[in-house]
Amino acid sequence: MQSAIKINLSHLVLQAAQKHADLPALTYKSETVSYAELWRRVCGFASALRELGVQRSDRVAVLLEKRMETVVSIFGTTAAGGVTVPVNPLLRPPQVAYILADCNVRVLVTSHDRLLQLQEHIADHPALEHIVLVDQVSGDIQGLDIRKARLHGWAPSFSQEKETAPSIVAVDYDMAAILYTSGSTGKPKGVVLSHRNMIVGAESVSHYLKNGPEDTILSVLPLSFDAGLSQLTTAFNSGAHVLLMNYLLPGDVIRLCEKHKVTGITGVPPFWIQVAALDWPAETAARLRYFANTGGRMPKATLDRLRSLFPQALPYLMYGLTEAFRSTYLDPSEIDRRPDSIGKAIPNAEILVVRPDGSRCNPGEHGELVHRGPLVSMGYWNDPARTAERFRPVPGSEASWRAPELAVFSGDTVVADEEGFLFFVGRRDEMIKTSGYRVSPTEIEEVAYATGLTKDAVALGVEDGALGQRIVLVASPIASSLDVSALLTAFRRTLPQYMVPSQVVEMSAIPTNPNGKFDRVLLREQLGS
Numbered sequence: 312m313q314s315a316i317k318i319n320l321s322h323l324v325l326q327a328a329q330k331h332a333d334l335p336a337l338t339y340k341s342e343t344v345s346y347a348e349l350w351r352r353v354c355g356f357a358s359a360l361r362e363l364g365v366q367r368s369d370r371v372a373v374l375l376e377k378r379m380e381t382v383v384s385i386f387g388t389t390a391a392g393g394v395t396v397p398v399n400p401l402l403r404p405p406q407v408a409y410i411l412a413d414c415n416v417r418v419l420v421t422s423h424d425r426l427l428q429l430q431e432h433i434a435d436h437p438a439l440e441h442i443v444l445v446d447q448v449s450g451d452i453q454g455l456d457i458r459k460a461r462l463h464g465w466a467p468s469f470s471q472e473k474e475t476a477p478s479i480v481a482v483d484y485d486m487a488a489i490l491y492t493s494g495s496t497g498k499p500k501g502v503v504l505s506h507r508n509m510i511v512g513a514e515s516v517s518h519y520l521k522n523g524p525e526d527t528i529l530s531v532l533p534l535s536f537d538a539g540l541s542q543l544t545t546a547f548n549s550g551a552h553v554l555l556m557n558y559l560l561p562g563d564v565i566r567l568c569e570k571h572k573v574t575g576i577t578g579v580p581p582f583w584i585q586v587a588a589l590d591w592p593a594e595t596a597a598r599l600r601y602f603a604n605t606g607g608r609m610p611k612a613t614l615d616r617l618r619s620l621f622p623q624a625l626p627y628l629m630y631g632l633t634e635a636f637r638s639t640y641l642d643p644s645e646i647d648r649r650p651d652s653i654g655k656a657i658p659n660a661e662i663l664v665v666r667p668d669g670s671r672c673n674p675g676e677h678g679e680l681v682h683r684g685p686l687v688s689m690g691y692w693n694d695p696a697r698t699a700e701r702f703r704p705v706p707g708s709e710a711s712w713r714a715p716e717l718a719v720f721s722g723d724t725v726v727a728d729e730e731g732f733l734f735f736v737g738r739r740d741e742m743i744k745t746s747g748y749r750v751s752p753t754e755i756e757e758v759a760y761a762t763g764l765t766k767d768a769v770a771l772g773v774e775d776g777a778l779g780q781r782i783v784l785v786a787s788p789i790a791s792s793l794d795v796s797a798l799l800t801a802f803r804r805t806l807p808q809y810m811v812p813s814q815v816v817e818m819s820a821i822p823t824n825p826n827g828k829f830d831r832v833l834l835r836e837q838l839g840s
Contacts, residue, residue, distance in 0.1 A: 317483070317510050318481055318482065318483045318506060319389055319390060319479075319481055319483075319487075319506055320386065320389040320487045320488070320506050320509050320510065320544070321353055321357070321386045321387070321389045321390035321476060322510075323386075323510065323513060323544055323547040323548050324336075324346065324349055324350050324353055324386055324547050325350055325476075326547075326548075327346040327350075327547050327548075327550050328346040328347050328349070328350035330550060331346050331524055331550040332345065332346055332347035333345050333346075333347065334346055334524055334550060334552070335552040336348075336349040336547070336552065336553065337349060337379060337382060337552075337553050337555060338552065338553070338554045338555065338571060339377070339378050339379050339555040342379060344379065346550070348472070349382075349383070351472035351473060351474060352379075352383045352387070352470075352472055353383055353386045353387045353390050353476070354387075354390065354472070354473040354474065354475055354476045355387075355469070355470070355471035355472045355473045356383050356384060356387030356388075356390075356391075356469050357387045357388070357390035357391035357476045357477055358391075358471070358473050358476075358477055359468040359469045359471065360387065360388065360391040360393060360418065361391050361477045362468070363418065363440075363441050363463075364440075365391055365392070365393050365417065365418060366392065366393075367392040367393075367479060367480065367481070367485070368392070368393070368394055368485070368486055369392075369393045369394065369417045369418070370393065370394045370396050370414050370415060370416045370417055370418075370489065371384070371388040371391075371393045371394065371395055371396065371416070371417065371418040371419075371420065372396040372397075372398050372410070372411055372416040372418070372419045372420065373385055373388075373395060373396065373397050373398065373420045373421075373534075374398040374400060374407060374419060374420070374421040374425055374429075375400060375420065375421060375422060375425070375445065376400050376557045377530065377533075377534060377555040377556065377557050378445070378555065379555075380420070380445040380465060381397075381534060381555075382534075382543060382555070384420045384443075384445075385397060385488075385534065385540075385543075389487050389488075389506070390476040390477070391476070391477055391479070392477075392479035392480075392481060392485075393418075394414075394486045394487065394488060394489060395487065395488045395489075396410065396414060396416060396488070396489045396491070396501075397488070397490065397533075397534045397535040397540065398410055398411075398491070398535055399491075399533050399535040399536075399807075400425070400533070400535075401533070401807040401808075401809070402807060403805060403806060403807065404428050404429045404431075404432045405432055405805075406499070407429055407432070408429065408432035408433050408436070409498065409499065410491050410499060410501070411433060411436060411439060412436060412437070412438075413498075413499075413501060413692065413693070414489055414501055414692050414693070415437070415438040416436075416438060416439055417438055417439065417440050417441065418439075418440065418441045418442070418443065419433075419439060419441070419442045419443070419460070420442075420443045420445065421442065421443075421444065421445070422444060422445055422446050423444050423446050423447055423452075423455075426442060426444065426455060426457075427455070430455060430457055433457070433460075434457065434458050434459075435458070435459070436459065436460070439459065439460045440459070440460055440461065441460060441461050441462075441463060442457060442460045442461070442462050442463065443463045443464075443465065443469055444462065444463070444464055444465065445465045445469075446465070447462075447464040447465065448464040448465070448466045448467075449463050449464035449466065449467065449468065450464070451464065452464060481506070483505065483506040483507040483510065484505050484506070484507055485505060485506055486503055486504070486505060486689065487504055487505055487506040487508070487509055488503075488504045488509065488540070489501040489502065489503050489504070489692050490502045490504065490535065490536070490537055490540070490633055491535070492633050492749050493742065493748075493749050493750050493751035493754060498751075498754075500691045500692070500694060500697060501691060501692030501693075501694075502537075502633045502634055502688050502690075502691060502692075503688055503689040503690055503691070503692050504636065504688050504689065505688070505689055507685055508635075508636055508685065508686055508687070508688055508689075509540075509544055509636065510544075510548075511659055511685045511686055512541060512544065512636040512637050512686050513541070513544035513545050513547070513548040514548055514658075514659070515637065515657045515658045515659050515660070515686070516541060516544075516545045516637055516657065517545040517546075517548045517549040517551075518658055519627075519640060519642075519657060519658060520545065520575065520601060520603070520627065521601075522545055522546065522548070522549035522551050522575070523549050523550065523551065524549070524550035524551060524552075525551075525574070526546070526549070526551035526552065526574045526575050526600065527551065527552040527553075527554060527571055527572055527573050527574050527575070528542055528545075528546050528551050528552065528553050528554065528573070528574070528575045528576070528577075529554050529556060529564070529567060529568060529571075529573045529575070529576045530542045530543070530553050530554060530555050530556060531556050531558045531564070531576065531577075531578055531582060532577065532578065532579070532747070536606075536633075536747075537631060537632075537633045537636050537637070538577060538579075538605045538606065538629075538631060538637075538747075541577075541636065541637065542577060551575075552571075554567060554571050554573060558582070561585040561586055561588070561589055562589065564576075564586055564589070565589055565591060565592070565595065568595050568598075568599070569592060569595040572598055573598070573599065574598060574599060574600040574601070575599070575600055575601050575602070575603075576599065576601075576602050576603070577602075577603040577604070577605060577627075577629075578602075578603075578604065578605075578747075579604070579605060579606035579607060579746065579747025579779075580604065580606065580607045580608065580609045580610065580613070580747070580777070580778075580779055581746045581747065581777055581778055581779070582747075583602075583604060583609055583613050583617060584610065584613050584777050586617070587613045587616040587617050587620065591620050591621075596620050596621050596622075597621075597622065597623050598623075599621045599623065599624040600623065600624060600625065601624050601625040601626070601627055601643075602617060602621060602624050602625075602626055602627070603626075603627035603628075603629055603640075604626075604627070604628050604629060605629040605630070605631055605747070606631075606744070606747030606748075606779070607744050607747060607779035608651070608735065608779070609628065610776050610777075611650055611651075614626065614628075614646075614650060618646075625643040626643055626646050627640055627641070627643060628640065628641040628646070628650075628652070628653065628654065629641075629653070629654075630653035630654070630733075630735065632682060632719060632721055633688075633749075634682075634687070634688050634701065634702075634719040634721075635660070635682040635684075635686045635687050635688060635719050636686045636688070637657050637660075637686060638656065638657065638660060638662060638680075638682050638686075638721075639653045639654045639655060639656055639657060639662060639733060640653075640654045640655075640657055641653060641654030641655075641732075642654065642655075645732070649728075649732055651734060652728075652732045652733060652734050653725070653733050653734065653735050654732060654733065655731055655732060655733065656682075656684075657686075659684055659685060659686070660682060660683070660684040660685075660686055661682075661683045661684055662680060662681070662682055662733065663680075663681040663682075663683065663705075663706060663718070664676075664678040664679070664680060664681070664725055664726070664727050664733070665678050665679055665681050665706050666678055666679075667679075669706035669707065670706070670707075671706070671707070672726075672727070674727055674728055674729045674731075675726060675727075675728070675729075676726065677724050677725070677726050677736055678724070678725065678726070679720055679721065679722065679723065679724060679725075680721040680723045680724075680725045680733070681705075681706065681718050681719070681720050681721065682718060682719050682721065683705045683716065683718040683719075687702070687717060687718060687719050688719070690702050701719060701720055701722070702717045702718070702719055702720075703717065703718065703720055704716065704717060704718070705717070705718045706718075722738060722740050722742075723735065723736075723737070723738055724736040724737050724738070741831065742772075743770065743771070743772030743780050743782055744772065744779050744780050745772065745775075745778050745779055745780045745781060745782055745809060746778050746779065746809045747779070748809050748810075750772075750782065750809070750810055752769070752770035752771065752772075753770075754806075754810070755768075755770035755782060755784060755802075755806075755810060755812065756768045756769065756770050756784075758801065758802055758805050758806060759784060759786055759798065759802075761801075761805075762797070762798055762801045763789065764786075764788065764789060764790075764793065764794055764797060764798050764801075765786040765787065765788065765789065765793070765798070766786075766787045766788060766789045767786065767787045767820075767821045767829070768784060768785070768786045768787075769784070769785045769786075769821055769829045769831065769834060770782060770783070770784050770785075770812065771783050771784075771785065771831060771834060771835060771838065773835075773838055781813040781814070782810070782811070782812045782813055782814075783812060783813065783814045783815075783816060783838060784798075784812040784814070784815045784816070785816045785818055785821055785834055785838075786798070786815060786816070786817060786818070786821075787817070787818050787819055787820055787821055788817065788819075792817070793815070793817045795815045795817070798815060799811065799812070799815065816838070821834070822834065
């Protein structure tokens with residue numbers, strides 16, 4: 312085998328294969344593969360990509376639910392020198408097509424049914440050359456009309472196993488992945504992560520979670536999320552076993568935890584609220600070593616219930632930015648004193664709280680959270696304006712002899728106490744955080760306008776104990792009254808369920824501020840949020 316120097320993201324799998332060859336790496340349904348076998352599959356996929364002509368930094372999108380082929384495609388892409396673009400399978404075809412076009416995806420890995428839904432939206436995609444269908448065999452693909460791209464089945468080329476990955480020229484600062492998250496303009500923005508970002512993140516998180524080969528981690532979050540992808544990287548860094556789950560019913564969590572002796576779970580608040588309502592078998596609950604929360608504040612009642620359900624488990628409350636992969640965690644020993652805190656910086660990161668002029672805030676003073684260190688991502692794909700706005704020199708680090716070090720300015724307002732523990736206050740921008748997702752109000756509003764039913768529309772996030780925030784749409788009708796039923800039907804047809812407004816409030820005229828913009832502050836006050 313090759314050296315286990317971790318330069319490429321796939322080297323997390325290589326290192327585990329060298330140290331823990333026969334230990335289980337992944338389980339999906341009834342299939343389990345060892346680390347040695349997973350590495351051979353990654354190498355085989357990487358070789359097949361190279362045979363298609365994939366070059367360094369070419370983008371390869373993966374549009375799949377969680378399954379073996381999804382993981383092999385993600386890590387096999389980086390092993391070939393390409394850039395993986397995991398796409399949330401809940402997105403609608405127009406949203407997927409935008410992502411594929413935005414970063415000039417050259418290869419798409421998906422399934423036959425997903426491609427059937429997508430094909431009319433990508434027929435004229437300028438860069439897409441190859442489509443790999445994980446549930447098809449090459450030479451036996453029918454019923455599809457893709458005018459420019461060449462279709463390939465998973466077998467035989469992409470299902471082959473090889474002992475080594477293709478030889479590539481690489482450094483750990485090369486691009487490894489692009490993760491798309493909603494942007495303030497209504498279009499998803501691609502956060503570009505280097506190999507170094509993701510490797511350091513895996514080392515840091517697995518260190519404080521104390522992951523090891525004895526752990527079995529339940530993967531419930533989408534792999535298109537930084538926290539979901541982190542489940543794989545932290546596990547592979549430590550030789551842990553990952554159980555892939557496409558979350559549907561809360562009861563399935565107990566069943567899988569019982570069957571596979573799960574020791575660690577990371578979820579978002581809505582997931583934990585559902586899990587906390589279940590009756591857990593004592594032996595299964597006692598086996599859980601830790602549970603971790605991200606993507607929003609966990610309600611205190613839910614945290615208390617989980618701690619009583621899992622008496623042996625350490626609770627980890629975490630905060631992260633896609634732009635920096637992971638940022639803070641609260642040490643479990645502090646949970647009783649500071650249950651509302653997001654903790655302190657993870658290892659190999661520094662978190663600053665700064666005023667608008669860049670000076671440091673005093674304890675108790677609200678300021679913007681700024682993250683510096685090797686986890687700070689490379690910026691937003693093909694968007695220098697937004698990159699320059701969010702990624703700026705570290706405050707107070709000016710020195711004439713050195714190149715500036717960039718930090719990520721989160722846009723989140725926090726406050727630190729006298730001991731340096733951080734507390735989340737709110738977002739400076741208008742992004743809505745619901746069910747662990749970041750949703751752009753503009754994206755919601757554009758759909759409302761596209762229906763032809765609304766004259767004006769404003770989407771807001773209203774505090775919700777279960778979801779973090781629920782989406783409320785304030786709209787004025789074009790006609791005499793608003794057809795709310797037709798409007799919601801259009802949302803359900805166009806957007807994933809988590810982006811569909813939970814409530815539509817009709818106003819004959821939406822108030823504006825002195826600048827002529829919709830007065831979101833006043834609307835929130837009127838809605839009681």
